[in-house]
Amino acid sequence: MALSGIQIYKLLPQTNCKECGFPTCLAFAMKLAAKQVELASCPYVSEASKAQLAESSAPPIRLVSLKADGREVKAGNEVVLFRHEKTFYNKPGVFVKLADSLSEAELQAALKAVEAFHVNYVGIDLSLDGFAVENVSGDGARFAAAVKTVRAHSKRPLILLAGEAGLAAALPLLAGETPLVGPATDGNWQALAALAKEHKAALLVQGESLDALAELSEKIKGAGLEDLVLQPVAATLAGKLALNTHIRRLALKKNFRPLGFPTLAVAGSAEEAVQAVTKYAGFIILERFAPELAYPLLVLRENIYTDPQKPIQVQPGVYEINNPKPTDPVLVTTNFSITYFSVANEVESSGLPAWLVVVDAEGMSVLTAWAAGKFDAERIAKSFRTFNMADKVSHKRLVLPGHVAVLSGELEAELPDWEIRVGPREAVDLPKFMKQAL
Amino acid sequence: MPVEIVKDKWPGSVRQVTLGATAAEGGTRSHTVTVGGEASLPFMHFEAPMPNRPRVAIEIKDRRPDDWSPLLLEVWGAAADNPAEWAKAAEQAGADLIVLALSLTKADGSPTQAADAAASVKAVLGATGLPLIVFGPGQAEADNELLVAVAEAAKGERIALGICEDKNYRTIVATAMANGHLVTARTPMDVNLAKQLNILISDMGLPLDRILMDPTTGALGYGIEYGFSVMERLRLAALQGDNMTQLPMLVTPGFEAWKTKESKVGEGVPADWGNWLQRAINWEVMTAVTLLESGADIVVLRHPESVARVKAVIDGLMQPA
Amino acid sequence: MAHTFTVTFDGFPEPVRVPSGSLLSDAVRLAGIELQQPCGGQGRCGRCAVLVQSGAVRRRSSLRLSAEDVAAGYALACQTVIEGDLQVHVPPQEKIERRLTTDRTAVEVSPPADYDPATVQPLRRYTLTLSPPSMDDQTDDWARLQTALRQQAGLSEVKVSLPVLRRIGQALRDGDWTVTVTLDMKTWDCPGCPAALIDIQPGVIPAGDPLWGVAIDIGTTTVTLWLVDLITGKVQAQASEYNQQINRGEDVISRIIYASKSPENGEEMQRLVLDTIHDVLKRACGRVGIQPEQVMKAVIAGNSTMMHLLLGIPAASIRLSPFVTAVNHVPTLSASEVGLGIHPNATVDCLPGVASYVGADITAGVYASGMETAQGITLFLDVGTNGETVLGTRDWLVTCACSAGPAFEGAGVRYGMRATRGAIEEVWINAETAEPTYRVIGGVKPSGICGSGLISLLAEMFMTGVIDKAGHYNTHLNTPRIREGEHGLEYVVAWADETYCGRDIAITHVDVDNLLRAKAAIYAGFTVMSESVGVPLDAVEQVLIGGSFGKYINVEKAVQIGLLPDMPWERFQFLGNTSVKGAYFALLDQRARQRIHEIAARMTYIELSADNSFYDAFMSAMFLPHTDYRRFPTIAAALEETTKNLSRPGS
Incomplete structure (x- = not known):
């Protein structure tokens, strides 16, 4: 059971020595409760307290990391069931399945195709994480040849889906890497565990039920393997959801x-992949690669694994509302999502066209950003230059939020060609202002 | 090794809301559709059976829309010129419900009149036996004027009127109360705002089992994570016993997905975006499935292929093993 | 190419010349005309409106001016650029009523029952008789005095400053080698240091004669000073005055921005607050018939911004992320260093703060409230512009600040005013007719609505359905009082013929929004704080409310709007100005001073802007009384009762 800040505080020395980097023991205790610092930062905590606190801080889901050539795909260490409770940490790696029955050319x-695939999403370069090579042929040599081909064209981490023969043939090719291998089942687990141990691979454990999975994972742990990945098997989406x-x-x-x-999910469709991303898969194997599926899937993964504790921001930029023409007004606001939405909604529902310039104010509302120096004439002017506003409109008149009328003078100096108009303070008054004053 | 699974026990459950009225109930629908009633998180059948499956609605317009993707206009073809035909086509495409979204203006640019809206609604009601949801154009004055006429024209049909928002709900709620309809309450991606609007509407005297809430979701890539978490939080609050959040959720992944650049634009985009049509449908389906996983009771879609795929997903999610 | 323009002010013979592009407010200042700018020249408050009778100007903003005003030539001086020669009329400013209520009715304070100056008071007075010098004993005056201090007061080491050295010879001789000295025995920041000689007077001062010190609270809005006799511990005079900095901005952010603009501005802010202190000091001293120079010590409390501005320390870092002060624990200073017009050698002790937005006013308040010794959980609220709250017990203390804005002090609300004569302080609304009745301070015609009136009005409008739970006016009610005004929907509290100003006094939807925001910020502040340490609100045994505003709150109404938590009323207690009270205790008792130091060091500051939880709690509280109505069971029950008795369309 997680301890509250006050409960942890009572286990600390309560001397406010500041050596941990926090002003008081309580501040440190609250950070500990939020799992944002390590207990080791406190030089004076007693052994008894240490033992008590360690219990409440061990990660409940083991971190498993697949590695190759400096790339790493991690899963595990998750602490919540719902992302709003804290955040989901390790994005599930997406691997494309390749059968060793394919010809060399195929x-x-x-x-x-997969290696070349990359898309840009809000400035983030997205690509797939690796390949899952499957020993469909049943032939160890052919499997090893396929893995060799994969390695010749890709440095990404691998999952090897094969039995004893295939793995014994292919694993020596991956020295120095940590692939995921398996699946280990009731029938073959001893041989696979031995191979995984020998080649420092993580082992995939498959089971038809929770009972079977738990029993198998315990046996394999008993054989000295720690890095396991579970593959629960169910026939329907509901069944998979329940097991995960x-x-x-x-x-x-x-x-x-x-x-x-962590768990592994095999997705035959976009629909299955969505459930894997939203509901707890640590690794995902895509049965087929298609850019029109990979792109939205990687975007969804970015979205779901965004830290919800960070202020909700919208992308700074120029938003076109109701199809504005070059003669239509230019409004300015900040990139705090609620601020943006209230302005955009008011204008949108008024039917009046406008250009809305959203300035990067680090996700703060107009007044907060102004108070903290994040929404000043310099930042606004920079946005206008970056977004080439002067080229988008035929006039040079911008509307500043009424709350920051004080900036109008400085903004005139920063944007000397522009006429600065001070708008209303509240978004709700914008349509009236636009009708009367613009 | 026998594993004892963890079952959540919830004190609360979602209300059941029924759309549509058959002849026996004073309307003309061939059947009614009931949503809600969940007593567990989505599809946790091992805790409590889900009495009602999530439903798929298809959004149609009262006239050929000006701003829809050409992919959509192509697939609906001539049906998009006539709401009655469109409704029939939607029913054939597998819709459980029809959403009729009224336009602000007519094709000639003149404002849609109350009589036009009433006529469209009557035409749709005549063309299909499915229960109906009607959305106003989204501007307070027009919504109020058109929806009052719609509510009166559809008296007794137990349609859902949308969209109530915190600054404009009184007139719509009043006409829903007077004519025996439901309302949908839309709020911008915030748990508190969603709950507040439910309170305001119920304060006017509309029973809670006549309200659907639309927490707004954003599309995949455009803020869906907020919508996803807001829906999870609303559903958790409902199960924990907060009766002002115990309402079924109606969401509009079709509207959200089809306004993204990825769905709207087919040329001049990166090659790695892949096939336009398949990408656009994936965008709609994946947005919808994400929202089903977080508790959606009604998903409003636009493309018939998406409808088929999402219905298959719902089938899979309703089959425990 | 730079032009200059001539601006002539009505009633002022000398025109001024300004370069083109200057603001009208620059010209006003140049002409030596004092113009109020409570919003700090941001075009928000509309109080610097002047009448441009002729000439070209460009109005950047005409917020707060009606279309008619603009047509008549009115312009906001701070937002208007001069583009030609002008003729301008400055309308007479309404003078701020000087005498505050706190000044008229002095707070009853008595010194601690066990106050013993001989043990706890660091300021001591000794009468010393020295053997006069002679040809045989040519010991210098200071060494002679040191001998006497050692022999007669037991002080082996005493430090002296140059100004006192200059006076020693004369005092010894004037008193015929008998003098009375005042020493500060010990300061918090140097407990091992020798005592400091503050003052020397010829002759004998009887032991029972007063020894003067002052406790000062520098508030963003109000400066309060208590003049204390350190012998008896009694407060002999109290005085309050508006902080003159208010003309440079209503809130701390505006003031920091103003002060940071130039060294001259910083100096101006320092001078303005010193002027205010000197004003109240003179008044307090006048009441007991002494000179300010007779005051031998000052202890000062105030928020961190006020402290920085007083000391002329740059305050810019306070408002900028990561929000740090230049100093929380200010070392002891002398009055001459600070520029404080009491005895120049007097120790000036600025109490310590915790963080940028939790200052010495709060540490002093925590001490004065007694919560730092309480066994049970106490919530301490300072219901002011900065909305500081503290939660804790004698074992732990956490604190946070949330920007509540000045709405509850009557500022930022169209007809808001301070709690002085003419302010509507309580409102009742008839649930059937939506007709109000109200009570005015002083029983005169109303000029506006003060904080308590606003709380009361908001609560009544909500409970009677004039506004809904989201604060929107119910336009379906059949009453002329809800109407579309110049600034949108509003509710008329008093018709023009009932009012002093001859205009309708109304509360607009923007006002309601501001009040909602203020109450939501304060409520969210303490709920987030309680959640972050894992203490549920219902575990709070007492709620202590400080700030000069505190004594006006009507608990019932404050709970109805969700400003205060819904708990038994006996748990609430109003403490008045706890900041000056804490400074007073620190002035009397060095142990109290030490405790305040410890409180500041052990208080844990929670930065509310660090994550989303505050925003979430804030949105939840932006509703009447709260989105989570289960937090306000008694209000929910009362509402049910009201709606049961009403049958009204659309309510």
Whole structure:
């Protein structure tokens, strides 16, 4: 059970020595409760307290990291069931499945398509994380050849879906890497565990039920393997959702160690991939690569794994409301989402066209940003230059929020060609202002 | 190794809301549609059975829309010129419900009149037996004027009138009360605002089982994470016993997805965006599925292929094993 | 190419010349005309409106002016650019009523029952008799005095300053080698240091004669001073005055921005607050018939911004992320260093703050409130512009500040005013007719509405359905009092013929929004704080309310609007100005001073802007009484009762 700030505070020395970097022991305790600092930062905490606090801070879901050539794909260490409670930390890695039954040419074409794929989403360069090579042929040599081809064209981390023969043939090719291998089942787990151990690979554990999964993971742990990934198998979306939910709940709420591992989902469709991203998969294998699926999927993953504790921001830029023409007015506001939405909604529902310049004020409202020096003449002027506002409109008149009328003088100096008009303080008065004053 | 699963026990549940009225109930619908009633988080069938499956509505307009993607206009073809035809086509495409979104102006640019709106609604009601949801054009004055006429024209049909917002809800609620209809309450992606509007509407005397809430979601890539979390929080609050959040959620992934650049634009975009039509449909489907996972009771869609795919997803989510 | 223009002010013979592009307010200042700018020249308050009788101007903003005003030639001096020669008329300013209510009715304070100056008062007075010098004993005056201090007062080491050295010889001789000295024995920041000789007077001062000190609270709005006899511990005079800095901005942010613009502005802000202090000092001293120079010590409390501005320390970093002060624990200073017009050697002790927005006014208040010794959980609220709150017990204290704005002090509201004569202080609304009745301070015709009146009005409008729970006016009510005004929908509290100003007194939808925001910020502040330490609000055993505003709050109404938590009324207690009270205790008792130091060091400041939880709590509180109505069970029950008795369309 997680301890509150006050409960942790009572276990600390209460000397306010500041050596941990926080002004008081209570401030440090609250950071500990929020899992934002390590207890080790306190040089004076007693051994007894340390033991008590350690229990409440061990990660309930093991962090498993797949590595190759300096790239790393991590899963695990999650602490919540719902992202709003804190955040989801490790984005599920998306791997494209490649069958070793493909011809060399087909394999190369598929590899090249995935390797070349990258999209830009709000300034973030998105690409896929790796490949899952499957031993469809059942032939160890052919599997090793396929893995060799993959390695010749890609440096991304790998998942090897194969039995003992395939893995024994392919794993030596991946020295120095941490691939994920398996799946280990009731029938083959001993051999696979031995191979995974020998080649320092993470092992995928498959089971038809929670009971089977837990039993198998315990056995494999007993064989000395720590880095496991669970692959719950169910026939329907509802079944998959239930199993993934059970595993996450047991780990977080009951600290149930046999299921305290990230999970893997195999997605045959966009729909299945969506459920995997939103509901707890640690790794996702895409049965097929298609850019029109990969792009929205990677975007969804960015969205769901955004830290919800950060102020809600909209992208700074020029927003066109009701199809404005070059003669229509130019309004200015900040990129705090609520501020943006209230302005945009008022204007949108008034039917009046306008250009809305959203300035990067670090996600603060107009007054807060002004008070903190994040919404000043310099920033506004910079936005106008960056967004080339002068080229978008045929006039040079901008409307400043009434709350920052004080900036009009400085803004005149920063944007000497522009006429600065002071608008109303509240968004609700904007349509009236636009009708009367513009 | 026997594993004891964790089951949440919730004191609260979502209200059941019924749309439409059959002849026996004073309307003309061939059947009614009931949503809500969940006593657990979405699709946790092992905790409590879901009495009603989430429903798919198709959005149609009262005339050929000016600003819809050409992909949509192409697929609906000539039906988009006539709301009655469009409604029939939507029913054939598998809609559980019809959303009729009224335009602010007529094709000639003159404002849509109350009589026009009433006529459109009557035409749609005549063309399909599905329960109906009617959205105003989204401007306070026009909404109030048109929806009052719509409510009167559809008296007894138990349609849902939208959209109530915190600055404009009184007239719509009053006419819904007078004519036996429902309302949808839309708020901008905030748990508190959603709850506040429900309180304001219920303070006017409209029973809670006649309100659908639309917390606004954003599309995939355009703020869906806020919508997703707001919906999860609203549903958790409902299950925890907060009766002002115990309302079914209606969301509009079709509207959200089809206004994104990814769906609207087919040329001059990066090659890695892939096939335009498939991308646009994926965008709509994936937005919808994300919202189903967070508790949507009604998803309003636009493309018939999306409807088929989302209905298949709902089938899968309603089959426990 | 720079032009200059001539501006002539009505009633002032000398025109002024200004370069083109100057603001009208620059010209006003150049002409030596004092113009009020409570918003700090931001074009927000509309109080610097002047009448341009002729000439070309460009109005950047005409917020707060009606279309008719503009047509008549009115312009906001701070927002109007001079573009030609002008003839301008400056309308007479309404003078701020000088005498505040706090000044008329002095707060009853008595010194602690066990006050013993001989043990706890660091300021001491000794009468010393020295052996006169002779040809045999040519010891210098200071060494002679030191000997006497050692032999007669037991002080082996005493430090002296140059101004006192200059006076020693004369005092010894005038008193015929008998003098009375005043020493400051110990300061908090140097407990091992020798005592400081503050003053030397010829002859004997009887032991029972008063020894004067002052406790000062520098508020953003009001400066309060208590003149204290340190021998008896009694407060002998109290005086309050508006902080003259108010003309340069109503809130601390505006003042920091103003002060940061130039060194001259910084100096001006320092001078304005010193002028204010000297004003109240003179008045207090006058009442007991002494000179300010007879005051031997000052202890000062105030928020961090006020402290920085008083000391001329640049305050810009306070408002900029990551929001740090230049100093929280100010070392002891002398009155001459600070420029404070009491005895030049007197120690000036500025009490310590915690953070940028939790200053010495709060640490002093926490001490004065007694919460730092309480076993149970106490919530301490300072219901003011900065909305500071403290939660804790004797074991732990957490604090936060939320920008509530000045609405509850009557500012930022169209017909808002301070709690003086002519202010509507309480309102009742008839639930059937929506007709109000009101009570005015002084029983005269109303000029405006003060903070308590606004709380009362908001509560009544809400409880009677004039506004809905979101604060929107119910236009479906059949009453002429809800109408579309110049600034949108409003409710008329008093018709023009009932009022002193001869205009309708109304509360607009923007006013309602401002009040909602203020109450939501304060409520959200303490709820987030309680959640962040894991203490539920209903565990709070007492709620202490400080600030000069505190004594006006009507608990019932404040709970109805969701400003205060819904709990039994006996848990609320009003303490008045706890800041000056804390300074007073620190002035009397060095142990109190030490405790305040410790409080400042152990208070944990929570930065509310660090994550979303404050915003979420704020949105939740932006509703009447609150979105989570289960937090306000008694209000929910009362509402049910009201609606049951009413059958009204659309309500």
